[in-house]
Amino acid sequence: MRFHVITIFPEMFDSYLKESILGRAIQAKKISIKFYNPMDFCEPKKRVDDRPYGGGPGMVLRSEPFLKALEAALRKLKVKSVKLKVINFSPSGKKFTTSYAKESAHKYTDLIFICGRYEGLDARVEKIIKNWKLKIENLSIGDYVLTGGELPAMVLIDSISRQTPGVLGKYESLEEERVSTSEVYTRPEVLKYKSKNYRVPKVLLSGNHTLIDKWKQRS
Numbered sequence: 524m525r526f527h528v529i530t531i532f533p534e535m536f537d538s539y540l541k542e543s544i545l546g547r548a549i550q551a552k553k554i555s556i557k558f559y560n561p562m563d564f565c566e567p568k569k570r571v572d573d574r575p576y577g578g579g580p581g582m583v584l585r586s587e588p589f590l591k592a593l594e595a596a597l598r599k600l601k602v603k604s605v606k607l608k609v610i611n612f613s614p615s616g617k618k619f620t621t622s623y624a625k626e627s628a629h630k631y632t633d634l635i636f637i638c639g640r641y642e643g644l645d646a647r648v649e650k651i652i653k654n655w656k657l658k659i660e661n662l663s664i665g666d667y668v669l670t671g672g673e674l675p676a677m678v679l680i681d682s683i684s685r686q687t688p689g690v691l692g693k694y695e696s697l698e699e700e701r702v703s704t705s706e707v708y709t710r711p712e713v714l715k716y717k718s719k720n721y722r723v724p725k726v727l728l729s730g731n732h733t734l735i736d737k738w739k740q741r742s
């Protein structure tokens with residue numbers, strides 16, 4: 524899976540993508556992430572944002588730098604077998620779910636994410652992308668408003684990468700496909716904390732996997 528992220532703040536991704544499972548997946552070339560910064564495509568002495576038509580507070584991201592960043596991303600994809608979708612983050616978009624992540628991992632080779640900021644992106648970008656006959660979807664990661672699309676992009680990269688073959692090792696294998704619970708324990712068997720003992724549930728020490736699975740599914 525190849526992710527292409529259009530953002531004016533690419534450095535925000537640095538530490539998250541360097542570490543742990545995603546860091547290893549990038550090193551092993553199971554996934555790749557490229558950034559395109561609309562600031563690099565701004566005309567000389569022009570800002571990436573401007574005042575909204577119709578008035579109101581906040582600034583709107585201008586179309587031209589974003590379209591040029593998008594064109595740069597598309598130029599990188601000149602391979603016949605590319606299966607591409609463009610995702611525009613928006614709090615009022617379609618809701619992102621695990622099944623959306625699963626479908627994306629299986630259906631596409633390349634995903635382009637457009638990260639908005641401030642009051643959002645000039646609406647004509649979406650219309651132009653549709654004119655290019657590209658698949659584009661407005662996507663929300665939840666019913667709250669964030670300051671930008673960078674966290675949503677990281678959420679999708681994380682969640683879709685987990686569904687990409689070879690990204691999770693056997694210890695971290697997909698919990699959606701096994702019996703799992705958020706109530707988990709590790710050593711010591713008896714935790715002594717401030718003169719009280721906290722024990723691991725007996726069933727987990729029983730070695731009886733039918734009973735253990737039943738316990739995990741109990742609520």
Ligand code: SAM
Nearest residue numbers: 612613614639640642643663664668669671672
């Ligand atoms: N006025 C805009 C609207 O109603 O769509 C909200 C702009 S929001 C402050 C700035 C950017 O953050 C959005 O363009 C989008 O990229 C991102 N964003 C904020 N909340 C989001 C959410 N829940 N899901 C996905 N993207 C979100």
